[in-house]
Amino acid sequence: MKTARARANAGGRWLGVYVLAYLVFLYLPILLIPLFSFNDSIQAAFPLQGFTLSWYETLYGNPALSGALANSLVIGVIAASGATLCGITVSYMDLYGRSPLAATISAVARLPILIPGVIVGISLLILVNLIGLGPSRVAIVLGHILVALPTTVVVMRSRFAAIPKTIREAALDLGASDWTTFRRVMLPLSAPAVLSAFMLAFLTSFDEFIVVFFLAGTQPTLPLYIWSQLRFPRSLPTVMALGTVILTVSFIIAALAEILRHRGLGAARRNPA
Amino acid sequence: MSTIVAARPSPESRISPVFRFAMLLPGGLVTFSLILFALGLVLFLAFRSNDGSLLGAGLTVANFVTVATDPLYWTVTLRSLVIAGLVTLATVVTAYPVAYYLAFHAGRRRNLLLFLVTLPFWTSYLLRVFAWKIVLAYNGVLNSAFIESGLWSQPTLAFLNTPAAVVVTLAHAYAPFAILPIYVALDTIPKSLLEAASDLGARPFTSFRRVVLPNSMPGVLAAALVVFVPTVGDYVTPAMVGGPASTMIGTLIQSQFGKANDWPFGAALSVCVMLVILCVVLLARGADRRFGSRT
Numbered sequence: 331m332k333t334a335r336a337r338a339n340a341g342g343r344w345l346g347v348y349v350l351a352y353l354v355f356l357y358l359p360i361l362l363i364p365l366f367s368f369n370d371s372i373q374a375a376f377p378l379q380g381f382t383l384s385w386y387e388t389l390y391g392n393p394a395l396s397g398a399l400a401n402s403l404v405i406g407v408i409a410a411s412g413a414t415l416c417g418i419t420v421s422y423m424d425l426y427g428r429s430p431l432a433a434t435i436s437a438v439a440r441l442p443i444l445i446p447g448v449i450v451g452i453s454l455l456i457l458v459n460l461i462g463l464g465p466s467r468v469a470i471v472l473g474h475i476l477v478a479l480p481t482t483v484v485v486m487r488s489r490f491a492a493i494p495k496t497i498r499e500a501a502l503d504l505g506a507s508d509w510t511t512f513r514r515v516m517l518p519l520s521a522p523a524v525l526s527a528f529m530l531a532f533l534t535s536f537d538e539f540i541v542v543f544f545l546a547g548t549q550p551t552l553p554l555y556i557w558s559q560l561r562f563p564r565s566l567p568t569v570m571a572l573g574t575v576i577l578t579v580s581f582i583i584a585a586l587a588e589i590l591r592h593r594g595l596g597a598a599r600r601n602p603a
Numbered sequence: 604m605s606t607i608v609a610a611r612p613s614p615e616s617r618i619s620p621v622f623r624f625a626m627l628l629p630g631g632l633v634t635f636s637l638i639l640f641a642l643g644l645v646l647f648l649a650f651r652s653n654d655g656s657l658l659g660a661g662l663t664v665a666n667f668v669t670v671a672t673d674p675l676y677w678t679v680t681l682r683s684l685v686i687a688g689l690v691t692l693a694t695v696v697t698a699y700p701v702a703y704y705l706a707f708h709a710g711r712r713r714n715l716l717l718f719l720v721t722l723p724f725w726t727s728y729l730l731r732v733f734a735w736k737i738v739l740a741y742n743g744v745l746n747s748a749f750i751e752s753g754l755w756s757q758p759t760l761a762f763l764n765t766p767a768a769v770v771v772t773l774a775h776a777y778a779p780f781a782i783l784p785i786y787v788a789l790d791t792i793p794k795s796l797l798e799a800a801s802d803l804g805a806r807p808f809t810s811f812r813r814v815v816l817p818n819s820m821p822g823v824l825a826a827a828l829v830v831f832v833p834t835v836g837d838y839v840t841p842a843m844v845g846g847p848a849s850t851m852i853g854t855l856i857q858s859q860f861g862k863a864n865d866w867p868f869g870a871a872l873s874v875c876v877m878l879v880i881l882c883v884v885l886l887a888r889g890a891d892r893r894f895g896s897r898t
Contacts, residue, residue: 341807342704342707342708345700345703345704345708346704346708348700348701348704349700349701349704349705349716352697352700352701352720353719353720355775355778356720356723356775356778356779357723359731359734359735359738359775360723360726360730360731360734362734362737362738362744363730363733363734363737366737366744373742373747374737374740374743374744376744376747376748376751377747377751412629412633415629416629416630416633419626419627419628419629419630420629420630420634422626423623423626423627423630426618427618427623427626427627428618429623431627431631432627435627435630435631435634435635436630438634438635438638438639439630439633439634439638441634441638442638443829443832444828444832444880444884445642445832445877445880446832446833446835446836446837446853446876446880447833447836447837448836448837448838448853448856448857448873449642449645449836449856449873449876449877452645452856452860452866452869452870452873453641453642453644453645453873454637454641455860456641456644456645456648456657456866456870457636457637457640457641457644459657460644460657460658472637475633475637476633476637476638479633507619507622508618508619508622509619509622512622512626530725533725534725537725537726537727537728537729537730538728539727539728539729539839540728540837540838540839543857544857544860553727553729556729556730556733557729560733560736560843566737569733570737573727573730573733576726576727576730577726577727577730580725580726580727581722581726583725584722584725584726585718585722587725588718588721588722592714
């Protein structure tokens with residue numbers, strides 16, 4: 331028995347080494363972008379040529395870049411609001427609505443996981459042209475609501491499901507209307523998850539490229555700006571500096587969202603009353 | 604007391620119609636117009652012929668006949684399936700041990716590790732692919748590192764613009780997708796099953812092969828699906844690191860809605876891709892049932 335446990339522990343240690351190697355593989359290529367963004371050379375190659383901040387200076391006073399950034403921020407906030415609103419209502423009705431329609435809507439809302447981005451992009455391109463909107467920022471918002479929808483539905487659904495049933499039933503039994511129960515009881519209890527869903531939806535929109543490629547009119551978003559710059563070898567260092575900023579912001583927002591998602595869950599489970 | 608409780612309408616049946624309508628409206632609008640109606644448009648357009656107008660003209664199966672008879676589309680579809688299949692295999696096989704470690708060995712480090720493996724998922728896909736471009740380029744990281752270390756004297760062109768580059772890049776970009784479903788499946792295996800196996804004298808490898816692996820198959824299949832779907836239709840990675848020899852079906856769809864400007868034919872290609880995905884989903888469903896789904 332002892333030897334079996336010792337063998338299992340040794341196996342665990344080898345697995346631990348493997349997991350470490352896996353994380354290195356996962357992060358190493360991404361971390362090359364910040365590394366070479368400080369390198370004093372046009373080429374992303376070894377040996378490193380010396381430290382410089384000049385590529386970051388090229389980010390300032392670039393009207394095309396700041397325009398794209400503003401677009402991405404506005405589109406990200408609006409799309410994330412839309413996706414979060416849909417995520418909240420869809421998952422709430424899926425859990426408590428007890429109707430086939432609510433269940434159908436919830437299932438369809440998670441369908442984009444099973445559709446490649448290129449098809450989401452072209453189907454919306456056809457749609458926005460049909461309704462006379464054409465490729466535009468509104469079209470991008472619609473596309474990003476769709477891309478972020480599965481995330482917000484999954485996050486909100488698991489959060490609502492984690493709230494003990496008795497809390498909602500108590501509110502209803504004490505005479506609160508559906509609306510009051512939703513707004514004064516269920517929504518405050520899941521506030522951290524709402525914020526988390528919003529932030530993840532914002533990140534999805536902010537970094538999204540595959541769908542936005544089809545839906546952008548004359549005003550590009552940040553990923554489209556990066557794509558347009560990739561054709562010019564001279565602007566690669568600038569792209570790496572910009573990429574470093576984007577990666578840093580993404581890491582921070584994702585970390586906050588992750589912390590929020592788990593926050594208060596334990597409290598809700600510990601004190602079901 | 605119990606009769607009074609029983610006589611009251613259950614909370615579920617009291618939902619007011621106005622509340623129900625208001626709560627179903629946003630999700631209903633988005634799912635029915637942006638997803639179902641938009642996909643219906645693609646299906647409709649696939650049976651039209653291209654006359655330069657938005658929705659084409661007539662009613663025809665010519666687009667599908669072209670897809671079925673032109674060997675180019677068979678080649679590209681087959682290549683997409685092989686690339687996506689290899690990526691899926693590589694991602695799932697490499698992710699499994701990580702998920703296994705997270706479920707059974709991670710202990711207090713579990714939440715931190717879970718966070719670390721999912722974090723890249725929330726960073727820009729375009730930047731992750733771009734990172735591989737600078738790794739694999741002729742005068743890029745890998746070549747310069749090998750020359751610097753004296754392993755070889757000439758930079759090689761063998762990395763960039765190959766299907767292998769597409770497989771490696773996609774496997775890296777979608778690696779975080781695979782871990783979570785497998786981890787959830789492993790984590791929900793009742794511990795009593797493992798104890799029973801070891802009490803009945805199964806050696807660790809036998810209990811892994813006979814108990815853990817079959818019980819984690821639903822997670823493995825879910826992981827395979829969430830990696831396969833986005834990779835089979837990808838057009839960004841082939842364009843960035845693949846070169847002309849790695850054209851995928853997503854690339855063809857994208858060009859039909861861009862340079863080639865034949866929307867009905869692009870729609871027909873999309874319908875074919877969705878049919879392929881449907882087959883894969885049904886296969887996964889069937890396999891899932893064979894392993895006795897717990898989800």
